[in-house]
Amino acid sequence: MRMLINEPERVVGDALRGMAAAHPELLVDEEHRLIVRRDAPVPGKVGLVSGGGSGHEPLHGGFVGPGMLDAACPGEVFTSPVPDQMTRAAAAVDGGAGVLFVVKNYTGDVLNFDMAAELAEDDGVEVARVLVQDDVAVTDSLYTAGRRGTGGTLFVEKLAGAAAEAGAPLARVAAVARQASEASRSFGVALSSPTTPAKGGPTFDLPAGELELGIGIHGEPGRERRPVMTSAEIADFTVDALLADRMPTGPVLLLVNGMGATPLLELYGFNAEVRRVLAERRVEVARTLVGNYVTSLDMAGCSVTLCQVDEELLRLWDAPVSTPGLRWGR
Amino acid sequence: MRMLINEPERVVGDALRGMAAAHPELLVDEEHRLIVRRDAPVPGKVGLVSGGGSGHEPLHGGFVGPGMLDAACPGEVFTSPVPDQMTRAAAAVDGGAGVLFVVKNYTGDVLNFDMAAELAEDDGVEVARVLVQDDVAVTDSLYTAGRRGTGGTLFVEKLAGAAAEAGAPLARVAAVARQASEASRSFGVALSSPTTPAKGGPTFDLPAGELELGIGIHGEPGRERRPVMTSAEIADFTVDALLADRMPTGPVLLLVNGMGATPLLELYGFNAEVRRVLAERRVEVARTLVGNYVTSLDMAGCSVTLCQVDEELLRLWDAPVSTPGLRWGR
Amino acid sequence: MAQRDAEFIRRWLEAAAEAVARDASRLTELDSAIGDADHGSNMRRGFAAVVATLADQPPTDPGGTLRVAGRTLISTVGGAAGPLYGTLLRSAGKALGDDPVVDDERLAEALRAGVDGVASLGGAAVGDKTMVDALLPAVSALPDYPAARQAAEEGAAATVPLRARKGRASYLGDRSTGHLDPGAASSALLIGALADAAAAGAEAGGAEAGGAEAGGAEAGDD
Amino acid sequence: MAQRDAEFIRRWLEAAAEAVARDASRLTELDSAIGDADHGSNMRRGFAAVVATLADQPPTDPGGTLRVAGRTLISTVGGAAGPLYGTLLRSAGKALGDDPVVDDERLAEALRAGVDGVASLGGAAVGDKTMVDALLPAVSALPDYPAARQAAEEGAAATVPLRARKGRASYLGDRSTGHLDPGAASSALLIGALADAAAAGAEAGGAEAGGAEAGGAEAGDD
Numbered sequence A, B: 001m002r003m004l005i006n007e008p009e010r011v012v013g014d015a016l017r018g019m020a021a022a023h024p025e026l027l028v029d030e031e032h033r034l035i036v037r038r039d040a041p042v043p044g045k046v047g048l049v050s051g052g053g054s055g056h057e058p059l060h061g062g063f064v065g066p067g068m069l070d071a072a073c074p075g076e077v078f079t080s081p082v083p084d085q086m087t088r089a090a091a092a093v094d095g096g097a098g099v100l101f102v103v104k105n106y107t108g109d110v111l112n113f114d115m116a117a118e119l120a121e122d123d124g125v126e127v128a129r130v131l132v133q134d135d136v137a138v139t140d141s142l143y144t145a146g147r148r149g150t151g152g153t154l155f156v157e158k159l160a161g162a163a164a165e166a167g168a169p170l171a172r173v174a175a176v177a178r179q180a181s182e183a184s185r186s187f188g189v190a191l192s193s194p195t196t197p198a199k200g201g202p203t204f205d206l207p208a209g210e211l212e213l214g215i216g217i218h219g220e221p222g223r224e225r226r227p228v229m230t231s232a233e234i235a236d237f238t239v240d241a242l243l244a245d246r247m248p249t250g251p252v253l254l255l256v257n258g259m260g261a262t263p264l265l266e267l268y269g270f271n272a273e274v275r276r277v278l279a280e281r282r283v284e285v286a287r288t289l290v291g292n293y294v295t296s297l298d299m300a301g302c303s304v305t306l307c308q309v310d311e312e313l314l315r316l317w318d319a320p321v322s323t324p325g326l327r328w329g330r
Numbered sequence C, D: 001m002a003q004r005d006a007e008f009i010r011r012w013l014e015a016a017a018e019a020v021a022r023d024a025s026r027l028t029e030l031d032s033a034i035g036d037a038d039h040g041s042n043m044r045r046g047f048a049a050v051v052a053t054l055a056d057q058p059p060t061d062p063g064g065t066l067r068v069a070g071r072t073l074i075s076t077v078g079g080a081a082g083p084l085y086g087t088l089l090r091s092a093g094k095a096l097g098d099d100p101v102v103d104d105e106r107l108a109e110a111l112r113a114g115v116d117g118v119a120s121l122g123g124a125a126v127g128d129k130t131m132v133d134a135l136l137p138a139v140s141a142l143p144d145y146p147a148a149r150q151a152a153e154e155g156a157a158a159t160v161p162l163r164a165r166k167g168r169a170s171y172l173g174d175r176s177t178g179h180l181d182p183g184a185a186s187s188a189l190l191i192g193a194l195a196d197a198a199a200a201g202a203e204a205g206g207a208e209a210g211g212a213e214a215g216g217a218e219a220g221d222d
């Protein structure tokens, strides 16, 4: 067994207890499954709430703190949280300026957040919602549940979080989030399946010598299986897919993201190849983040996200952030 | 293939190019295999140099920056770097106050750093050396190469780095490093073998349903193989091993470290169990760090490190640090 | 025509909970082929919570029982299945109002309203390879319970060759074909449990009298 | 007694480079059983660099050749093997001074000094399950090259039942027994290459004349 757990049913609860112990600067409510900024609600500040299935850490709980999320709602592993969590989170972080829900575009997340938004508005909290749907691997989105939200979520949460921290009103924070979401594109590749506690083993079988192109972050199989490719070939394929969908007309933020089990050493090497392709295609990279940020448990593989930024978004990116998963500035 | 690489021989060079692209705040010398603080040498400041085989990222290269290392020397995967790298690093970071080598206790690292120290001193650089040897899994150290340096390295580099940043002279920085080293104890557990580029596959076979207790960070088999244990059982075993070797008489820093492929979700859950055992044994935890910091490529598993601190070490721990892998304060 | 009370609904949902628990790993297995390997544990968790809630504070009417059960699913399942199955039961419960007993025709209509709720919430039609493929033909066949069971099973089986157009299986494109939809499979279990509950009632001589199950002992309480 | 020049040493080291490259994955395999799976790639990288350096700027005396080769190993191998094998060659080279030609007895003594250097740097004695177990008996048998080869192979084989007391295999405690030490295995390759070089010279009629290898063509240059 590749898992460091007690029982599958206890994984999320145990993790929250451990987070509480490790991060006294956060308020971790194990019973109601919430991770909240300790000084919430910040009077007059828009509250930023996100959440989703567990197993993508540090997303979202590791992005709670000044300059990013006010609260995160962790669901069971790969399972959207329930409306009660989001309603409670909205109440906990509403400083009178309303709350923005950042929702990754999956049927479950959308339905649960929508139900929560209705309930929160019944309680008198103003709620706006922004969908993240950055995964270009999902084609024909008319005949699907639409594009998935993946790595772009990090950009949306950081940029909107900085806007909220700076005191922007709800409409403006939502507009920043929407701009970041629309400017983000991702593509992912799996070199192995993740091991989920519920199943106790890999979600899919990937024979040695093959990889999955166009995967999401839930261990779903991808669009296509191919014989193994080198880091350079994967970078060519991935960046081409991103640029074919949206050719940036200005500088981008670049996230070279590990799916959980790909070593930093390999991710940095992959970053070199991604930068090579981007330079060949004359895409200017303003900032780069390399690491395991939007993960899929212990899946080996990577994803690349580009987010085109203007001067304001770049300033918001550089603004201070202080969370377990992302921290810089003052 | 679980690896995101071009060719095994290129892994370290590619990673350095990717690091250079991701971290303009660092000086990455791909040719000479060095990662150096951009403002080095800082006049009057003791230079802190470490290094070791690659594959343990973020250790050491990700710990270069204000408040921690001045330079890191990455070797090939799991292979100690060569003396030329360390001599060059010493020259690059010597601000006139001398240089401290932080060396993990492995035959290769010790021999290469010692050769480098001799050469650097020939060049007129004052060099001190501190060994990290925190792994309690290595018993009978009289009949072995001694205890391995593992997770405790992070504490030594951070605490000595803070002392150096504060302007302490070489003897004092070395004393802090030695105190941190002597106060650190680690124990590691593998749930899978890492995949090395040179071998192209797992270093050892771990049948489903078994784990390795007392592993190092190079994919060496551990001291003992056992049927799988729960997170709670592993915490009991691990903390017992640490406390049997050294029962702290004051507060400790706690590192709950992932070996590379164990999800943060599981590490946090494990942290809850570690804290439970420490509380039962009345050990006070002053600060906790949970994450993949001293890794073994894509090995699944974890290690626990305790480092007893006095008020000064705690102050040094809290002091600002600004590196790719560890960042807080101003 | 048989009359159905709160106890009948409770027996149905208990039987559903048992079926879902028994088949949890099969449902998860189905979900790992074209989804994210959580459907079995989601359903088991949700229905166990339903059973616990109903045991704790049993509503006295079938509509209230369905509404409480639906709310419990919404609060405990998460994912796509939580809101969808929750809506199925809540909408059906709303259609029944607070009547203490309803006949099979009313119940069938209410469940049709529930399936309408699912379809309008999720936007799925028959053929999209979702739970709707099992639910819709089943509730159309009601109040003929054995026919409903068969329709659900056939509807579920019919999802195998389909290309998914809703839910996360849709991301797979053509690779979603050749697999049974996990939600359709769990819907067939729920409808099967309903048919079992009805058959147990009929065996015991009609009305809402309990079957062979342990729960049957309490059948007269209500 | 045969005379040995720089060319002889070069042929030895080229043969060693070939042997190490050929057996790299075997060495790595041995190292993965009781070490960290890098010995083969370390040795291949180092000896390839030695060959390149010697081709580029060949020293004209055997001592200088050994010293350059040793320095190259130290600068390119890393790990435990780099400093140890580097010291072996450098110490031997120092013992030979700058003489353009040395006899087999001088060479044997120099290599004994090299092995002393290894033992004192690494602190290992025979029986500690290291390269010393192959090297020490081999250099003791010199200048009888075939006997040295046999001694190295036997010394390496003798490491199998031992419990390691030096290097990273020592961390394994009892689990280190039953495996061939990778450094002892590579030492046997190096000594074997030396014996080959000597045999090739002997075949060609004594002195330092080239063997059948490509390098043999340049044998008279020196």
Ligand SMILES: Nc1ncnc2c1ncn2[C@@H]1O[C@H](COP(=O)(O)OP(=O)(O)O)[C@@H](O)[C@H]1O
Residues within 6 Å of the ligand: A078, A079, A080, A107, A108, A109, C031, C035, C036, C038, C039, C042, C078, C079, C080, C081, C082, C084, C118, C121, C122, C123, C124, C129, C130, C131, C132, C166, C167, C168, C181, C182, C183, C184
């Ligand atoms: N839009 C939809 N309409 C109806 N049913 C849906 C829809 N989306 C998903 N489903 C059903 O939900 C099932 C998946 O449930 P589950 O695995 O619990 O949730 P998730 O997909 O969020 O992991 C699918 O098999 C499908 O039957």
Ligand SMILES: Nc1ncnc2c1ncn2[C@@H]1O[C@H](COP(=O)(O)OP(=O)(O)O)[C@@H](O)[C@H]1O
Residues within 6 Å of the ligand: B078, B079, B080, B107, B108, B109, D031, D035, D036, D038, D039, D042, D078, D079, D080, D081, D082, D084, D118, D121, D122, D123, D124, D129, D130, D131, D132, D166, D167, D168, D181, D182, D183, D184
């Ligand atoms: N102290 C020592 N003395 C002599 N030889 C040693 C010593 N330590 C290690 N060795 C040799 O080095 C070999 C390992 O070399 P290598 O794998 O390249 O380095 P590392 O152990 O650093 O990975 C061992 O098999 C052993 O023969």
Ligand SMILES: [Mg+2]
Residues within 6 Å of the ligand: A053, A078, A079, A080, A108, C036, C038, C079, C080
């Ligand atoms: Mg799910």
Ligand SMILES: [Mg+2]
Residues within 6 Å of the ligand: B053, B078, B079, B080, B108, D036, D038, D079, D080
């Ligand atoms: Mg090594």
Ligand SMILES: [Mg+2]
Residues within 6 Å of the ligand: C031, C035, C036, C037, C038, C039, C079
């Ligand atoms: Mg699912």
Ligand SMILES: [Mg+2]
Residues within 6 Å of the ligand: D031, D035, D036, D037, D038, D039, D079
């Ligand atoms: Mg080795």
